[in-house]
Amino acid sequence: MNRKLSIAIVGVGKIARDQHLPAIAGLDRFDLVACASRNATVEGVRNYPGIDALLKGEPELDAVSLCATPHVRFDQARAALEAGKHVMLEKPPGASVHEVEVLREMARAAGRTLFATWHSRYSPAVEVTREYLAKHAIHSVHVRWKEDVRRWHPGQEWIWTPGGLGVFDPGINALSIVTRILPREIILKSAALSVPSNRQTPIAAELDFSDEQGVPVHASFDWRYGPVEQWEIEVETSGGTVLLTEGGKRLAIAGKPVDLAPEREYPALYERFQWLIDHGEQDVDVRPLRLVADAFLLGSHHAVEPFED
Amino acid sequence: MNRKLSIAIVGVGKIARDQHLPAIAGLDRFDLVACASRNATVEGVRNYPGIDALLKGEPELDAVSLCATPHVRFDQARAALEAGKHVMLEKPPGASVHEVEVLREMARAAGRTLFATWHSRYSPAVEVTREYLAKHAIHSVHVRWKEDVRRWHPGQEWIWTPGGLGVFDPGINALSIVTRILPREIILKSAALSVPSNRQTPIAAELDFSDEQGVPVHASFDWRYGPVEQWEIEVETSGGTVLLTEGGKRLAIAGKPVDLAPEREYPALYERFQWLIDHGEQDVDVRPLRLVADAFLLGSHHAVEPFED
Numbered sequence: 310m311n312r313k314l315s316i317a318i319v320g321v322g323k324i325a326r327d328q329h330l331p332a333i334a335g336l337d338r339f340d341l342v343a344c345a346s347r348n349a350t351v352e353g354v355r356n357y358p359g360i361d362a363l364l365k366g367e368p369e370l371d372a373v374s375l376c377a378t379p380h381v382r383f384d385q386a387r388a389a390l391e392a393g394k395h396v397m398l399e400k401p402p403g404a405s406v407h408e409v410e411v412l413r414e415m416a417r418a419a420g421r422t423l424f425a426t427w428h429s430r431y432s433p434a435v436e437v438t439r440e441y442l443a444k445h446a447i448h449s450v451h452v453r454w455k456e457d458v459r460r461w462h463p464g465q466e467w468i469w470t471p472g473g474l475g476v477f478d479p480g481i482n483a484l485s486i487v488t489r490i491l492p493r494e495i496i497l498k499s500a501a502l503s504v505p506s507n508r509q510t511p512i513a514a515e516l517d518f519s520d521e522q523g524v525p526v527h528a529s530f531d532w533r534y535g536p537v538e539q540w541e542i543e544v545e546t547s548g549g550t551v552l553l554t555e556g557g558k559r560l561a562i563a564g565k566p567v568d569l570a571p572e573r574e575y576p577a578l579y580e581r582f583q584w585l586i587d588h589g590e591q592d593v594d595v596r597p598l599r600l601v602a603d604a605f606l607l608g609s610h611h612a613v614e615p616f617e618d
Numbered sequence: 619m620n621r622k623l624s625i626a627i628v629g630v631g632k633i634a635r636d637q638h639l640p641a642i643a644g645l646d647r648f649d650l651v652a653c654a655s656r657n658a659t660v661e662g663v664r665n666y667p668g669i670d671a672l673l674k675g676e677p678e679l680d681a682v683s684l685c686a687t688p689h690v691r692f693d694q695a696r697a698a699l700e701a702g703k704h705v706m707l708e709k710p711p712g713a714s715v716h717e718v719e720v721l722r723e724m725a726r727a728a729g730r731t732l733f734a735t736w737h738s739r740y741s742p743a744v745e746v747t748r749e750y751l752a753k754h755a756i757h758s759v760h761v762r763w764k765e766d767v768r769r770w771h772p773g774q775e776w777i778w779t780p781g782g783l784g785v786f787d788p789g790i791n792a793l794s795i796v797t798r799i800l801p802r803e804i805i806l807k808s809a810a811l812s813v814p815s816n817r818q819t820p821i822a823a824e825l826d827f828s829d830e831q832g833v834p835v836h837a838s839f840d841w842r843y844g845p846v847e848q849w850e851i852e853v854e855t856s857g858g859t860v861l862l863t864e865g866g867k868r869l870a871i872a873g874k875p876v877d878l879a880p881e882r883e884y885p886a887l888y889e890r891f892q893w894l895i896d897h898g899e900q901d902v903d904v905r906p907l908r909l910v911a912d913a914f915l916l917g918s919h920h921a922v923e924p925f926e927d
Contacts, residue, residue, distance in 0.1 A: 311775055320742045381807060387830075393715075405716065405912035407905065411803045411830070471808070472916040496692060499780070523722065596716065601712035603912040607781040608920070609818055 311587055313340045313396075315370050319360050319385055320377025321346035324399060328428075329376055332575035338583050343367050360385045364392040370420075371395060372586065378467050379474075379536055383408040385590025386423070390415050395422040397582045401481055404472045406595060406602045413593045420518035422585045424578075425501075425593045427485035431577040433569035438489055438544075439490045441562065447520075450491070452528035452545075454483040457535030458512070464618060468510065473512025477601045479540075480530035484597040486542060486557060487528075493521040497600060500608035505616035620896055621903055622649045623704075624679050626762025628694055630655035630668050633708060637737075638685055641884035647892050652676050669694045675703040680704060681731075681895065687776050688783075695732070699724050704731040705833075706891045709792055711735075713781045715904060715911045722902045731894045734838075734902045735889075736794035740886040741866025742878035748799045750871065755856035756829075759800070762852075763792040766844030767821070773927060774891035777819065784819025786910045788849075789839035793906040795851060795866060804910060809917035814925035815832040823868040825913055 315420075316339050330351065333339045343355040345363040350356040357363040360373070372395040375385050382403045389396045396416065402425035403409040409425065416423035452481075456479060458468075467473045474481065477587050487495065495518040503513040511531060518526035540556035549563025560567040585592055625648050627634050634653075639660065652664040652671040659665040665671040669682070681704040684694050689710045698705045705725065712718040718734065725732035725876040740742075748788045766787055767777075776782045776784035783790065789874040796804065821842060827835035849865035856871025869876040894901055 328756045393697055405806050406913050407803070407908045408805045410908070411805060414803075415830075471918040494716070494723075496720060497714050504919075521724075599716045599719070599911075602908075602915040603716050605914040606715055606911040609780040610813075 311338070314338055314372055314583065314586060315342045315496070316372045316374060317341070317343040317345065317363055317367060317370055318351070318373050319345045319363065319373055321349035322376065323374040327441055329374055329573040332503045332579050333612075335576055336579055336583075337483055339579060342370065346517075360388050363390060364394070371476075372397065372582070375399060379404045380467065382474060383412065388413050388417060390419045390421055390423070393419065393421065395582075395586050397426060397578070398422045399600050400425075400427050400485070401474065401601075402593070402595065403598070406599050408542045408593045409593065409598065412433050413591065413595075415483050416593075417593060420589070422589070422590050423593055424582045425595065426578050427482070427483070427594070427597060428463065428574045428578055429482040429485050429557055430489050431574040432486070433568075434511075434557040434560035435486055435489055437560060437567060438551060441548065441551060442490055442544060442546065443454040443492050444548075448545040449493070449515055449524065449526050450487065450526040451543045452483050452526070453535035453541045454480050454486060455529070456538035457610055458532035458539070459560055459618065460535060469508045469616075471509045473510050474601065475504075476506070476512055476530045476532045477604070479532075480514065481527070481597045481601055482556065483528060483530070483540070483542065484600050486553070487526065488594070488596045490542075491520060491526075493524075495520050495526050495600070497603045497607055500604040501611060502608040503611050504560070505614065506612045507615040509537075512606070512613065514604060620647070621781045623647055623681055623892065623895060624649050624651045625681045625683060626652040626672055626676060626679055626903050627660070628652070628672065628684050629687065629771075629896040630658035630660055634685040639682060641888050644885055645888055645892075648658065648888060651679065652683055660832050666891050669697050673697060673703070676837065681706065683890070684708060688713045689776065689781060691766045692721065695721050695834045699728045699730055699732070702728065704891075704895050706733045706735060706887070709734075709736050709794070710780060710783065710787075710907050710910075711902070711904065712907070718902065718904045718907060722900065722904075725900060725902075728899070731891070731898070732900050732902055733891050734904065735881045735887050735892055736791070736798075736903070736906060738791040738794050738866055739798050739888055740883040741795070742881055743862045743866040743869035744795055744798055745864055746869060746876060746878065747860060750857065750860060751799055751853060751855065752801050753857075756800070756833050757854040757856075758833065759796065760852045761792050761796060761835070761836040763789050764838065764840040764843035765847035765849070767841035767846060767922045768927065770847075778817045778819045778925075783910065784813075784817070785821055785823055785839045786819075788912070789837070790843075790864065790906050790910055791839060792839070792849070792851065793909050795862070796835065797905045797909070798905070799851075802828060802833075802836075804829050804835050804909070806916055809913040810920060811913070811917040812920050813923045814923065815921045816924040821874065821922065823913060823917070
């Protein structure tokens with residue numbers, strides 16, 4: 310067995326506490342030795358106020374996992390790569406497409422692993438669906454990704470600022486699944502973005518794609534839905550309707566539920582990170598973020614009623 | 619000498635007549651045999667109403683040059699590659715970033731040359747500037763790309779529609795030069811887009827980038843300027859101010875004009891296309907379009923006064 314990997318978390322917010330810390334604690338191969346956060350601390354490890362202090366204080370560290378908001382991802386990742394660390398990025402991997410491509414080149418030049426994670430791809434229905442779709446003709450795809458922003462992003466002002474993605478913050482999870490399960494690339498044909506008149510990012514979006522063979526792919530993202538969320542992808546195929554629900558936790562094919570393994574997205578992400586480090590490889594698939602940038606580039610803007618948190 | 623290459627122009631509009639047809643006519647290696655256009659015809663060659671009729675009617679054709687608006691670029695390029703043709707794309711190479719990346723893979727799989735052109739890169743000052751900047755420390759970069767939209771895009775409605783890029787249609791020329799002359803990548807930090815209240819694309823934009831070493835790069839694009847345009851890039855260096863003007867036709871270093879060859883952007887593009895075909899290579903640098911998509915993704919929107927053409 311390979312030796313343990315020492316790792317630090319940068320950005321101790323909701324996602325770090327809910328997912329990253331428990332996932333690391335449950336795996337043998339990682340040893341959480343430190344955290345960096347402006348305000349928060351984690352018990353039982355060394356705590357630093359920021360990544361620069363962390364990198365200075367932990368010269369022996371193997372890897373960092375970046376969980377802060379995407380606005381600061383690039384500078385943190387660059388600093389970590391320059392210090393010789395392997396880097397794992399929460400989604401989205403950056404605030405812009407180009408910066409992720411530049412990071413990929415930096416990691417390659419530094420001979421370090423860069424892993425741009427898409428946690429939804431590790432939900433249990435995804436690989437089963439991918440295998441099914443590889444063997445059947447696809448007629449159409451409908452994505453419905455709707456939730457209550459007040460429930461899932463309470464008081465998170467950054468999602469409404471330029472670069473904060475708005476409803477594409479959850480929507481990009483759907484796109485990360487779609488780009489994994491479909492056998493062909495999808496091209497954006499048109500997009501309509503609904504932007505609250507007092508905000509800078511969309512609260513809803515309608516997207517029309519076409520795959521390389523002309524199969525229509527429609528996506529509806531909406532943050533004004535609930536209280537129960539709808540995270541569904543429905544694919545009409547020659548083998549019946551494939552319906553992935555609850556963000557990939559459940560799957561039905563032609564109306565029959567498919568038995569799936571329990572959900573363990575974040576442990577699977579860290580196992581993948583470990584595998585990439587052991588094999589000296591990268592995993593940087595920028596396509597979900599690129600499709601979101603395309604939606605902003607191509608999308609028509611429609612002002613809708615103000616949103617007050 | 620290699621044999622002549624038969625070529626067809628698709629999209630016979632202003633840019634085809636002003637630049638592509640004269641460039642091809644002036645070169646020995648290309649033989650213009652056909653054109654495709656919904657409305658226009660070119661004398662002395664076979665004319666078709668669209669690319670499908672062209673590809674059907676000209677099975678021996680070697681290459682196509684796509685000069686229509688970017689909205690139709692992907693479908694035309696895909697059809698041409700599937701028919702085994704080499705493909706040259708006017709700028710911008712597509713309506714979205716992802717579609718250009720997909721085309722690149724299609725061309726690779728088909729074993730055909732795909733050339734995403736950036737004509738401004740072939741202006742005479744560009745390579746001289748690139749070599750100078752490689753040898754000097756760079757302190758800052760200021761891009762001023764301003765013109766009168768009524769003069770340069772009279773009645774072109776598509777530039778104001780989603781995906782039409784607005785002021786980024788000329789601005790992307792500046793970005794194509796910047797990404798060529800600078801020795802390091804630039805990352806977008808913030809963007810402010812001024813969008814006329816009755817239009818969907820910006821009439822002006824202010825962009826702040828930082829290069830990989832933290833050097834500031836600022837770009838101002840404005841379509842409300844004139845009558846004489848300002849197409850300038852000013853670089854403060856350890857070797858004095860490098861000032862590229864008239865879109866790259868003129869260059870001064872530390873106040874002294876540099877002798878340059880005459881402008882011949884489009885002949886140089888076709889010579890490059892010929893070279894790529896002869897050597898079985900691709901040239902698809904999507905970075906200028908990626909940076910524009912990043913500006914839409916990251917940019918704050920500001921409504922400004924309506925624009926009436």
